[in-house]
Amino acid sequence: MSSAAAKAKAKAPALTDQEIQQTYIRLQNELQALARKIGELESEADEHSLVLVTLDEALAEDPDRKCFRLIGGVLVERTVKEVNPALKTNRDGILKVIATLAEQYKTKEKDQEAFKREYSIRPVPVQ
Numbered sequence: 001m002s003s004a005a006a007k008a009k010a011k012a013p014a015l016t017d018q019e020i021q022q023t024y025i026r027l028q029n030e031l032q033a034l035a036r037k038i039g040e041l042e043s044e045a046d047e048h049s050l051v052l053v054t055l056d057e058a059l060a061e062d063p064d065r066k067c068f069r070l071i072g073g074v075l076v077e078r079t080v081k082e083v084n085p086a087l088k089t090n091r092d093g094i095l096k097v098i099a100t101l102a103e104q105y106k107t108k109e110k111d112q113e114a115f116k117r118e119y120s121i122r123p124v125p126v127q
Contacts, residue, residue, distance in 0.1 A: 048091035
């Protein structure tokens with residue numbers, strides 16, 4: 001253990017059993033929330049990809065073909081050539097957010113593992 005880590009551990013106040021349990025549950029809940037959000041965004045990115053496949057076919061046939069897009073709850077008429085780049089940008093943004101959340105998930109998972117090791121936590125199997 002490094003000297004900085006030893007000093008941090010020595011300065012950290014001792015947690016009660018209840019505080020340890022609450023912290024562990026909080027860490028679990030944070031991981032579950034991140035996993036849920038990643039799942040939602042992956043579904044949304046998949047939907048964008050499916051729509052883009054359809055729009056690519058329409059773009060090849062007639063780029064000025066009418067299409068409708070839902071923006072903030074309002075259905076807006078556009079052309080395929082206007083909507084296609086916007087959807088690609090949205091999908092790429094969603095994929096970047098997914099990557100960021102995945103990194104956060106890995107970090108929180110490491111924090112939880114360190115917490116489990118520090119306090120010798122062994123989850124009890126549900127029967």
